Amino acid sequence: MRVLIQLRPSPDLVAAVADPSVSSTASDVADGLPGVVLDRSYAPVAVPRPMPASPGGDPLSLNQPLVFSMAPQDASVVVRGEIADDEVTSRVSLLPATRRDVVAVYADPAIETTLTCAGDPAVGDWRDVERLLRVADLSAEGLDGSGVPLAVIDTGVNAAYLKAARGHDVTIDHERSWSPKSVSGTPGDFPVDHGTMCAFDSLIAAPKASLLDVPVLLSRRQGGSTLDGLLSDAIAAYAHLRDVLDAQPAESRALVVTNSWGSFSPRWDFPAGHPGNYSDNPAHPFNLIVGSLAEAGADILFAAGNCGTQCRDGRCAYPDRPIVGANSHPRALSIGGIDTNGTRVGYSSQGPGRLTARKPDICAYTHFAGSGALGDGEPDSGTSAACPVAAGLVAAVRSRWPSTVLSPAQLRTLLRRTADDRSAVGYDHDYGYGVVDAAGVIAALRRRAAKAA
Amino acid sequence: MAEVLITVRLPAPATLEAAMRRLDLSEDEVDTAYGLVPIDPDKNLYVLRVTEDAGRRVGGHDGGGADDGKAGGPYSDPPIEPYGPPR
Structure with a gap:
């Protein structure tokens, strides 16, 4: 501060x-x-x-x-x-x-009035994100997501739209995709929406990743909107992902899971302190399964949320500490948002988190002209976009570094340690440990490879 | 809160029927379409979705799930939403 x-x-x-x-x-x-x-x-x-x-x-x-x-x-x-x-x-x-x-x-609060907020035009485009993530350098190292399953837990993916938007084929792993029982549809063939945006953004750094389409947020519930689900659906999805992970041979084991969603309100939860509560309770079944999947070798990323103090989303109903539940899980990376100028977007939620104080962990890029999946001229925005951007970088790393060689915990530490720190004192609750730095990641992996040789 | 989550430890191979028998739950009280979902296979820990009344009756709130014939919970099952675009 x-x-x-x-x-x-x-x-x-x-x-x-x-x-x-x-x-x-x-x-x-x-x-x-x-x-x-x-x-x-x-x-x-x-x-x-x-x-x-x-x-x-x-x-x-x-x-x-x-x-x-x-x-x-x-x-x-x-x-x-x-x-x-x-x-x-x-x-x-x-x-x-x-x-x-x-x-x-x-x-000494920031008095800048130029923080990017909802409704503001895009700051840069996805090619800028590609450049900032050093995608050419990653690719030269063989880090392009090849063979890496990347699960998009969201509203479903539209592969034809992605192909048209990116200008080349994308891989949907039909066999390992999964839907709640109440959701009908084919993986890769869901209406263009939030999930397609997330898929597009994850492919920026990992263009050759295999997408697992997991449309949990299309699950219908009584009284719900068209784009929401229940946490129990996410538990079932994670149980499926555990099977996916366990079925892989150890020498290539990898699974990246991107989650651009969360709970906006304590209204449907037991109160904090109640043993059945989700937001603050590491013993809640979803928080248990997140920890269990990460321990088994998955890299799990959650969006920090859009409840930043400068221009919070109108749905944010937690009076304070809005990074709740698994979005603040110690075995997941919580991703905040910055624009392509490197400045935190005003809606990116600030820590401390509820399960772990040091949340967000790191920041990645958002609010850029990207997929267009949210409408013509609409930027890919929210920490919803930042999370898959970071997940793509993780998937790129996994092309050459399976979780049996570099554990999820080691990779989380590597990403935090190499992040471009934005404060003078190390960790802060706006940017976390800093902004993802692909050049730093590449250098650290080279050092690790040289040491192992 | 119409439905809640409970956890139960069961030896493999676990089935929904075995969980219902263990916890004395009827079909009306259990979301059978949701089924019995493994949380941590290494610990034989599973989750079910049940009515709030059933959750209160069989839940013992032991956190990780009980070994004594009681269930863990009841736990909340809140709605989840996409975090974007910000509104």
Whole structure:
């Protein structure tokens, strides 16, 4: 978290900071603040002290006529820094106690007004995403998704649309696809919608992956909309995927599962703390099966959700900590969204997560002109697009690195460690460990291969 | 919440009928179309979808599923939706 720290150093130092002819640095004023990474590019700023305009006025009240004193004995100095998100509460309370010159610590919120939100036009297109993901370099390494099953748990995939949009054939693995009993239709032949967008975006980095079409969100329930399902359908889908995984020979075992969905509201759940609850409960059957499938060798990715504070989706009904249930699972990657300029989209949900605090894990690209599956001119958007973009990168890696050689846990760590960090203190709840960095992934895999040789 | 989930441990080969017998559940109380779904084959752990009343009656809330003839749960079965496009 970015913070402003107000200090009251010696009057000489305050006078130096206030004097435009003297060059002062943040280190002169605030070096050695425990737990604070000082922004040394930010010159300290002298701040006047508000004082009652009339003798006898209340020295603590701002609701009276005031004068502002820049006298060195009155003024203070502000510097800028960053505190790790999971240390904010303790650091903010301890700083004034451990350093007598610290007056207060304030939030330094981003004041940019240009965060991408719902309804904004696309930022770049899928070719930009292809370039940012270094798809040519991945392909040169043999990392193109060949032979890797990539399950799209969504609203169904339309292969003909994908072929037309991408300009070449796509592989639908009919035999290993799966539908809930209430869903009729053929894998790869479902109406063009959200699932087709996810499939398109997963193929950017893994054009030769084999898509397993799993239209769980087409399952009908009484009173539901046309595009939703029940968590029990996802449990059944995951049980099928376990069979898919177990049937593979160890030397090529791989399964990537992309999930651009979740629960928007606590209304249909038991309350947090109830033993039957889903959102906060690692013992819920779906959270158990996610852990079990990951342990068996699957790479599972979930969208972080579209409940970011700057422009949250209107359906978001959790009052806080909107990354819930399996979207915050410790054995899954939770994917936040950035635009192709590298800036977090305003709707991308921020952590901490409910099952695991450090969510999202990483960010990937969204809000670009891509499949067009959501309508003419509509960008591929939401963390719904970011999740399969990242899943494609994972599938690309799996072309040469089966889960028996590089476990899902090791690959999660590799992706976090190589991510392009967007803060000064490592992990933060906006970007997680940072933005997926395919070049870093390639370099890390090369090092690993050289060590194994 | 019309229906809920319960978990049960059963020796292989497990069947829905065996689970219903073990938990004394009738066909009216169980979503037989959903069936008996394995959660963790290594632990012989399965899930069923049942009415809320049945879930309350047979559920023991042991988290991972019971070995004592009771079921784990009842657990929620909330709706899930696509996360896009943002609205």
